[in-house]
Amino acid sequence: MSSGPHILVIDDEPQILRALKTILSAKRFQVSTASRGEEGLALAAANPPDLIILDLGLPDMDGITVCSRLREWTRLPIIVLSVRENERDKVRALDAGADDYLAKPFGIEELLARIRVALRHSAQAQGDQESLIRAGDLTIDLTRHVVTLAGEEVKLTATEFKLLAYLAQNAGRVLTHQGILNKVWGFEYVDNVEYLRVFMSNLRRKLEKDPKKPHYLLSEPGVGYRFSLGE
Amino acid sequence: MRSIFSQVRFYLYAILTTSMVTIPLYFLRGYLNTSTIALIYLLPVLLSTTSWGLGPGLVAGFAAFLTYNYFFLPPYNTLIVGHPQDILSLVVFFGVAILTSQLVGRAKQNLTAAMERERELARLYELSVALAGANGLEAIARVVLNQATDAFCATFAVIQVQAFSGGEAFEVWSEPLDLSPGRLPTVVSPLQTARGLIGEIRLWRGEVPLTPSEAKLLQTFATQGALALEREALLQAETRAKVLEESDRLKSALLSSVPHELRTPLATIKASVTSLLSGEVDWDSQSRQDLLETVDEETDDLNRLVGNLLDMSRIEAGALQPARQWNELEEIIDGALKRMRHAIEGYQIELDLPDNLPLIPVDFMEIQRVFVNLLSNSTKYASPGTMIQIKARVRDPEWVWVQVTNQGPPVASEHLDHIFEKFYRVTNADEITGTGLGLSICKGIIEAHSGCIWAENLTDRFAFSILLPRIWEGKSISMAGVEAT
Numbered sequence: 167m168s169s170g171p172h173i174l175v176i177d178d179e180p181q182i183l184r185a186l187k188t189i190l191s192a193k194r195f196q197v198s199t200a201s202r203g204e205e206g207l208a209l210a211a212a213n214p215p216d217l218i219i220l221d222l223g224l225p226d227m228d229g230i231t232v233c234s235r236l237r238e239w240t241r242l243p244i245i246v247l248s249v250r251e252n253e254r255d256k257v258r259a260l261d262a263g264a265d266d267y268l269a270k271p272f273g274i275e276e277l278l279a280r281i282r283v284a285l286r287h288s289a290q291a292q293g294d295q296e297s298l299i300r301a302g303d304l305t306i307d308l309t310r311h312v313v314t315l316a317g318e319e320v321k322l323t324a325t326e327f328k329l330l331a332y333l334a335q336n337a338g339r340v341l342t343h344q345g346i347l348n349k350v351w352g353f354e355y356v357d358n359v360e361y362l363r364v365f366m367s368n369l370r371r372k373l374e375k376d377p378k379k380p381h382y383l384l385s386e387p388g389v390g391y392r393f394s395l396g397e
Numbered sequence: 398m399r400s401i402f403s404q405v406r407f408y409l410y411a412i413l414t415t416s417m418v419t420i421p422l423y424f425l426r427g428y429l430n431t432s433t434i435a436l437i438y439l440l441p442v443l444l445s446t447t448s449w450g451l452g453p454g455l456v457a458g459f460a461a462f463l464t465y466n467y468f469f470l471p472p473y474n475t476l477i478v479g480h481p482q483d484i485l486s487l488v489v490f491f492g493v494a495i496l497t498s499q500l501v502g503r504a505k506q507n508l509t510a511a512m513e514r515e516r517e518l519a520r521l522y523e524l525s526v527a528l529a530g531a532n533g534l535e536a537i538a539r540v541v542l543n544q545a546t547d548a549f550c551a552t553f554a555v556i557q558v559q560a561f562s563g564g565e566a567f568e569v570w571s572e573p574l575d576l577s578p579g580r581l582p583t584v585v586s587p588l589q590t591a592r593g594l595i596g597e598i599r600l601w602r603g604e605v606p607l608t609p610s611e612a613k614l615l616q617t618f619a620t621q622g623a624l625a626l627e628r629e630a631l632l633q634a635e636t637r638a639k640v641l642e643e644s645d646r647l648k649s650a651l652l653s654s655v656p657h658e659l660r661t662p663l664a665t666i667k668a669s670v671t672s673l674l675s676g677e678v679d680w681d682s683q684s685r686q687d688l689l690e691t692v693d694e695e696t697d698d699l700n701r702l703v704g705n706l707l708d709m710s711r712i713e714a715g716a717l718q719p720a721r722q723w724n725e726l727e728e729i730i731d732g733a734l735k736r737m738r739h740a741i742e743g744y745q746i747e748l749d750l751p752d753n754l755p756l757i758p759v760d761f762m763e764i765q766r767v768f769v770n771l772l773s774n775s776t777k778y779a780s781p782g783t784m785i786q787i788k789a790r791v792r793d794p795e796w797v798w799v800q801v802t803n804q805g806p807p808v809a810s811e812h813l814d815h816i817f818e819k820f821y822r823v824t825n826a827d828e829i830t831g832t833g834l835g836l837s838i839c840k841g842i843i844e845a846h847s848g849c850i851w852a853e854n855l856t857d858r859f860a861f862s863i864l865l866p867r868i869w870e871g872k873s874i875s876m877a878g879v880e881a882t
Binding site: 254271273343359360363364367378385387388 | 700720723727729732756762874876
């Protein structure tokens, strides 16, 4: 047995399970599989994995329910798989606590990249939230509310800082538009995506070398944003 | 009670008028002859008839007859008539008084009836005009309800319509709501069509019952309303039948074209994979790579095809309801380019998007599909190595104009109008793969956003142009902030 990270795959399609098990094992992950939601929840509780890959279309229960049931007791990273036709479910899953998503059919390189990001993020999160976040030449001091870029302080408005801090504290995770609006602006603003877009555009102008090809503040098209610590 | 009192009052007025004429005549008795007096006495009779109706007119006539006899025919102050000639004039007077008052009274009654009929006609005309502008069963019922409430001064009204001709049962209530519990409606009129009862109108209005003419008008309202409802229901049934027929046609067209479209990539994948699996050939790494890339591209193609089929069925079912949100055009185009990265690999992609593009209120996924399909179409008709350009400009306060151009061959003008139709193929199906669905999906999506899309030949290239709206819920948003419009 290899001693790599343990991944639990919950999907009802045997072909996908078989393919993922083969590929992930070859990449030195320990893989366990479940084909039903209840089975997956039981497995996760009995032997907590390092990461869960969860298909949203399960026969016995909604993948979103599985997601929120898991979030009741664990922060372990969850990557959801959705088919293109249920894109709105993907947003609901992210709001229910999933870290990332991938649309079927996907390339395996893409999946491996997401797994790497999620595992690294979870390793960081376990080391408790630090008050200083570093990403490339960007530092964010959460206690002093100071942001510096290559050593120079960047002036941000209060809302801009709140937005940046929330994204950076969840680095690597996909945060939905609604989730961010709820957290930064408040519940009554969840439908005002335009605020978020205008503020993100300002933040990018202040923090990114090329605002059109952002390095830290990445768009997740149609879903939300993700803060990248920079590869 | 009131009406009886006013009737009595009118009779008193008639007698009073006659007395008022009698007084001056009494003093002038010596100077006037009896026939002149009789003539003057016709005045109060006519006046009473025209002002208060036939009854008071007759009473005035009778009073005039008595006073004429009593005061003006000798011997005075008795009801005895001396001269036979006077008897004759008395009888003639009485006859003339009654005849004229009857004539005038009847004319007046006719006038009132005519005016009432005119009011009814005006009401009916208003109703039919309002009905002509109403679409949908509920809207029609609402029109009838409002018109009836007005016409009959109802305090509250309800129209209840049963399920018929495939429609659903519903009720419309007038405003403000008045729900005195248990109070029975003043009048209920059935909505009756040739095929049977489809509902009823219930009116409430204080204690006043409907007059016979009002009852008749209400009935006409009900008939008109029922007819309009029935016509609308039949129209809807017909539309449903047409949609079914159309989707049937679509299904058979799909069934004939899809297997071919599915088999082409499947055959390629199968061939490549079995080659790699077979132990007979020792593939060098370059050939192996080529075969695997083919598989990768073909699966993308299959995936897109399945997506298009689903989109088409959704558009056909009228289930395409864009989940609008404020989006950046650039992000949408980036998403589409990412999704198409294999297919566009050999092409030069040029983006010409100004920095100050406003946000557009569209469904991200749907509009991304439009660009995916336009890119896919461009790669099919333009040869690799050529340029595909996506360009956007702010046209005016209402629209953003986007153009996707490729260096493919021009399309003959007779095809230009048709290329957005389902299954319309300019070229022979064997030369270029595709279901002929992509562009019709683009059109469906863009139109669901109330934008428009068209194709045109430019001097050295072929272009798809799109107009997308900037205004949603009464505002437009530039990256500088919200602008109310």
